[in-house]
Amino acid sequence: MKVRILITVLLLFSISSAAQDYSWKADKMDGSRTGCVAPSRDNVPEALGTFKGSTYISPNGKKHAAGSAAAKVARVVMDAQDDMARVKDIVAYSSSEMIKAYPESALSNWYVDFYMKEVSRLAGKKVHIGVANFGGIRVDMPEGPVILDDLLSMFPFRNSVIYVEHKGSTIRKMLESMAATSFQVLGGVRIVAEEGKLVSVEIDGEPLDDDKVYGLATNSFLLHGGDGLYLADKAVFLRDLGLNVIDVVLDYVKTETAAGRQLSGSTDGRIIIR
Numbered sequence: 001m002k003v004r005i006l007i008t009v010l011l012l013f014s015i016s017s018a019a020q021d022y023s024w025k026a027d028k029m030d031g032s033r034t035g036c037v038a039p040s041r042d043n044v045p046e047a048l049g050t051f052k053g054s055t056y057i058s059p060n061g062k063k064h065a066a067g068s069a070a071a072k073v074a075r076v077v078m079d080a081q082d083d084m085a086r087v088k089d090i091v092a093y094s095s096s097e098m099i100k101a102y103p104e105s106a107l108s109n110w111y112v113d114f115y116m117k118e119v120s121r122l123a124g125k126k127v128h129i130g131v132a133n134f135g136g137i138r139v140d141m142p143e144g145p146v147i148l149d150d151l152l153s154m155f156p157f158r159n160s161v162i163y164v165e166h167k168g169s170t171i172r173k174m175l176e177s178m179a180a181t182s183f184q185v186l187g188g189v190r191i192v193a194e195e196g197k198l199v200s201v202e203i204d205g206e207p208l209d210d211d212k213v214y215g216l217a218t219n220s221f222l223l224h225g226g227d228g229l230y231l232a233d234k235a236v237f238l239r240d241l242g243l244n245v246i247d248v249v250l251d252y253v254k255t256e257t258a259a260g261r262q263l264s265g266s267t268d269g270r271i272i273i274r
Contacts, residue, residue: 001198008039015240021101021109033062034049034060034064034070034074035049035060035061035062036048036049036058036059036074037059039088040088040147041085041088041089044078044081045183046059047059048077049072049078049145051075053066054066054071055071056071058070063138084149086148087148087149088147088148088149089148090145090146091148091250091253091254091257092145092151092253092254092256092257092262093145093146093257093262093263094142094146094264095143095262095263096264097111097142098140098141098263099141100134100140102136102182102183103183104183104185104186104269104270104271105265105267106265106266107137107265108134108185109143109265109266109268110141110263110265110266110272111137111209111249111265112132112187112217113186113187113265114232114252115132115217115245115248115249116129116188116217118251118252119161119217120215120247122163122241122243122248123163123239123241125165126206127163127215127216127217128188128214128215128216129186129188129203129214129217130187130188130216130218131185131186131187131217132218132219132222133184133185133221133222133226133227133229134184134185135227136155136157136159136185136219136245137185138154138155138156139154139156140154141263146253146263148250151249154248154249155245155249156246157245158244159220159221159244160221160240160242160243160245161217161219161242161248162217162218162220162222162239162240163216163237163238164215164218164223164231164237164238164239165213165216165235165237165238166214166216166231166234166235167211167212167213167234167236168209168211168214169210169211171208172198172208174229174231175198176197176198179196179197180196183273184227184229186270186271187217187240188203189201189202189203189270189271190202190270191270191271191272192272192274193273193274194196194273195274199274204263213236217269219245223238236243240261242260
């Protein structure tokens, strides 16, 4: 059986918002030799096996001598389970698997759309546009039960929640740059691009107005050059809301779960690249 093993490594608590220049991946691990599967809080012996003395007995009943690779790995993983119990709590349910994809996806749209609403509520301001980075979403959303570790692994960075206002002309230049390179996660817009050029932009169903001031929901990583964006430059107004992105995610998810609603996202053609 193939089991996805995601290692969170306390990134949520130890990484500054500027230090994001490292690699991250989720590997599909083959547990067929041992019968191991990803454990929940309550099924560690059944999922990972047990030790009898120094001999490791895997879930499929096979015995592995002390010093074997299987026994060494099992000991490390099993010793970590008490510390990991908290992050295995089920915090939500997802109606379907949501996979990150470019230029838009169910996962990225779900995230930026609710993020815009939450930032608007927290700032007490109208949010017209959401701007996030694809690199800030590290893993996909599973179908069914969603545990805390899924969300911590999905949004591991300690980026601050930001409300910022920009003139339409500044936003146009930002989107033109994205059209020439690559788009980031966007909400509140409908965009058509062709051959690296911005063809059209609509915000709230109206063409982008260069002279109008728009409210944006974003994060601190994108203020000073993260993924090529400088959203602090030429800002009409900027406010750090004093929360990390993961704080907003968890609060929103808990509210949805308490209301009996499952997490759900979809694509809607907001970014069309010809």
